[in-house]
Amino acid sequence: MDFIQKGKASRTYVLTIDVEIDAGRKWKTSNPATYEGVTKGIGILQPLCEKYGVKPVYLISPAVMVDPASVDFLNALDRDHCELGTHLHGEYIGPQARFTGENFSGCDPKDMQCEYEEVVEFEKLENLTEKFIKLFGFAPKSFRAGRFGARGWTLECLEKLGYTHDTSVTPFRQWHDVVDYSKPGSLSPYYPSKDNLCAVGDLKIIEVPVSITPDLTWLRPxxxxxxxxxxCKKVIDWYEGHVSPTVLCSMFHNVELVPDKSPYSRTEEDCKDMLNTIENTFKLLSERNYTFKTLSQVTVEG
Ligand SMILES: [Zn+2]
Known part of the structure; x- marks a missing residue:
């Protein structure tokens, strides 16, 4: 299986982080609500990225936007060295918010936004975008759907709201029999079809798919x-051999960088291992002359 476009040999790496409220082992949110994944997690990650010139993209959930300390922390990041965007978990924002907040202790987010009525999905995205603009002072360009639950309509909404980049597609994966990305049309950035997010089409928003191989290995530390x-190295090697232009899109959650705030990193040791994997990946990519971009800097050429 090859995804080669002739003459396009550039190599680009984008690191995307879903920014969540602290959670437990099955994603149920902390109770009382805490946000160590923002202040501590990103507090560790951002300097490591800056050491290698990586420009992480922080895609922020509405459950984080209610916490003033998290908002202050994110606002203080130097935007020459990162990008802020949005990440919808629709149960935290109206219309029809299942959890009304502002306190999101002990919530269990399970919604896939592609299952909302179209008008409800649009208004949730609009409210999220307006809230982001109010808090951060500019219009977001980049987005990822919570639980990767996007559809063509999602991207049409995003276009209307001024977004230029989406990264909700996880090639070769299907989710909960609701979203099916199992037959990717491109593993490089592309203009998707509103009828099938995996297919190349006429939308103007650029889809930057998460890097996953056909055997379902993720570029995810x-x-x-x-x-x-x-x-991770296997994924990088596979993409270099089979995908051109090579645009690697890695993802994880901020809360994985702090012990016991996600289903994955349980201990300090886990977090240390994860940071080592992240740093070793940055070193490898530097040696291989990758260009480090934010999501909104990516083009369909790389
Ligand atoms: Zn999420």
Whole structure:
């Protein structure tokens, strides 16, 4: 299986982070609500990224936007060295918010936004975007759907709201019999079809798919469930051999960088292992002359 476009040999790496409220082992939120994954997690990650010139993209959930300390922390990041965007978990924002907040202790988010009525999905995205603009002072360009639950309509909504980049597609995976990305049309960034997010089409928003191989290995340094450094390297090698232009899109959650705030990293040791995998990946990519971009800097050429 090859996804080669002739003459396009550039190599780009994008690191995307879903920014969540602290959670437990099955994603149920902390009770009382805490946000160590923001202040401590990103507090550790951002300097490591800056050391290698990586520009992480923080895609922020509405459950984080209610916490003033998290908002202050994110607002203080130097935007020459990262990008802020949005990440919808629709149960935390109206219309029809299942959890009304502002206190999101002990919530169990399970919604897939592609299952909302179209008008409800649009208004949730609009409210999320307006809230982001109010808190951060500019219009977001980049988005990922919670639980990867996007559809063509999602991207049409995002276009209307001024977004230029989406990263909800997880090639070769299907989720809960609701979303099916099992037959990817491109593993490089592409303009998707509103009828099938996996197919190349006429939408103007750029889809930057998460990097996953056909054998379902992710470029994701998450301990216990996803990839160690050797597996990350395998994904990088596979993409370089089969995908051109090579645009690697890695993802994980901020809360994985702090012990016991996600289903994955349980201990300090897990977090240390994860940071080692992240740093070793950055070193490898630097040696291989990758360009580090934010999501909104990515083009269909790389
Ligand atoms: Zn999420």
């Amino acid at each position: 998450t301990p216990r469930r996803f990839s160690d450094f050797e597996q």
